[in-house]
Amino acid sequence: MHQEIQSEVVVIGSGPAGYSAAFRCADLGLDTVLIERYEQLGGVCLNVGCIPSKALLHIAKVIKDASELSEAGVFFNKPIINIEKINNWKEKIVKKLTIGLSNMGEKRKIRIIRGKASFDTDHSIFVQNKKNDFTIFFKHAIIATGSKPIKIPSFPNDDSRIWNSTDALSLKNIPNRFLIVGGGIIGLEMATIYSALGSKVDIVDRFNVFLPSVDKDMTDIYRKTVEKRFNLLLHTHVKNVDRSKDNNLVVTMAKENKNENVFCYDNILVAIGRSPNVDFLGLEKIGLKLNESGFIQVDQQLKTNLSHIYAIGDVTGFPMLAHKAIQQAHIASEVISGKKHYFEPKVIPSVAYTEPEIAWVGLSEKEAENNNIEYESSLFPWSASGRANASNCNIGMTKLIFDKNTNKIIGGSIVGTNASELISEIGLAIEMGCDAEDISLTIHPHPTLSESICSASEVFQGTITDLLNLKKSLLN
Secondary structure (H helix, E strand, O other), X not given: OEEEEEEEEEEEOOOHHHHHHHHHHHHOOOOEEEEEOOOOOOHXXXXXXXXXXXXXXXXXXXXHHHHHHHHHOOOOOOOOOOHHHHHHHHHHHHXXXXXXXXXXXXXXXXXXXXXXXXXXXXXXXXXXXXXXXXEEEEEEEEEOOOEEEOOOOOOOOOOOOEEOHHHHHOOOXXXXXXXXXXXXXXXXXXHHHHHHHOOEEEEEOOOOOOOOOOOHHHHHHHHHHHOOOOEEEOOEEEEEEEEOOOOOEEEEEEEOOOOXXXXXXXXXXXXXXXEEOOOOOOHHHHOOOEOOOOOEOOOOOOEOOOOOEEEOHHHHOOOOOHHHHHHHHHHHHHHHOOOOOOOOOOOOOEEEOOOOEEEEEEOOHHHHXXXXXXXXXXXXXXXXXXXXXXXXXXXXXXXXXXXXOOOEEEEEEEEEOOHHHHHHHHHHXXXXXXXXXXXXXXXXXXXXXXXXXXXXXXXXXXXXXXXXXXXXXXXX
16 A cells, blocks of 8 residues: 655654654654654664663673672672573663653654655655555655664674674673674673673774773773773784584684684674665665765755755764764754754763773863874872772772863863763863863762862862872962
């Protein structure tokens, strides 16, 4: 059965970018159609990404914290891992949130069409599912189709033991020996989960650093903290993956200019990055331009080269983050409604939800140097934090980077428990153009981890009292 639908706005994809755009358009009084190829709304983030991973990371943290409380006189037995119950609990969380999205869409009177979408013309989209097909005519379109994991062509990708992030989060089994290829955020988070659940984990990365956007002195703290839980093999290349006679995955790897080594694994996770989901959209048919990396080109109002068609989220390129996508969704929707808004954030925070967490925002030292900015960094070790010591999380650091000429904050990073909950203060300070005095004169509650931001600012000013003050105060 074929149906034709007229709409002011059609949104393709219902991840954080897509559902946020559809909801905002509807709130602005625009007749909106939302197209989703899968049964559940929410995209990768809600169904097989951000949310289920955080549920499993919570379990990993509880296991780790319980194992370390013996020093405080509290003893726990070794945890019993029930994969079926963990999966049921994880899926219950996802289901609650996806039902919430569907209800919010219905209350906004958004028409939700299930099926695979492709452009017929620059003002119409064809959608097909198992039962029906649709032609949707629109005034404006928003492309929010997200991204997909990148495969390594030389790997035997038909082997079900070679996973992507979706497979890893489905928690099919807990491998005894587990190799993760890629030392980025996804790889580090999966190592955190599976090592806590009992796997012996190796992470291999071809580069000599991991999380290159973070200053090495901060990632070194993380690396030292986790070295007893899993192996991080940098500057190492996987040369071959094969199957042994006893059906193990046999991996040949080598450090640069060194001899090859062979290891056996039960499962391999490929976490080397993601690419935009645009192949099926028929963009070439309507002349919509991509950049050299295959992402959709947009301006600061998220318009493509066809000014009535917008693109938001992962399809627009790096950083591929849900919170960036949501902000883009709001901007695109408001531009369609007639507002003169622009996507021009000074900074976008990033987080590795590991244990301990790593969060960063703004410029690193290397980026400041590359931009010829005279800068000065200040560090506050969590070993001097009362709350960190009382909470058994005193291995951590808060680092702020200031413009030496203006004293304004231009970047910051945090390694430690709940760094993800602390980094926004630094981001806000950068957006507001705050200097060190603005931060240090903002009274922070005591004892808290957030005090470390204030204290790092005091280190820069030379007013710190919780550490030995090695710097003359800049204050009169």
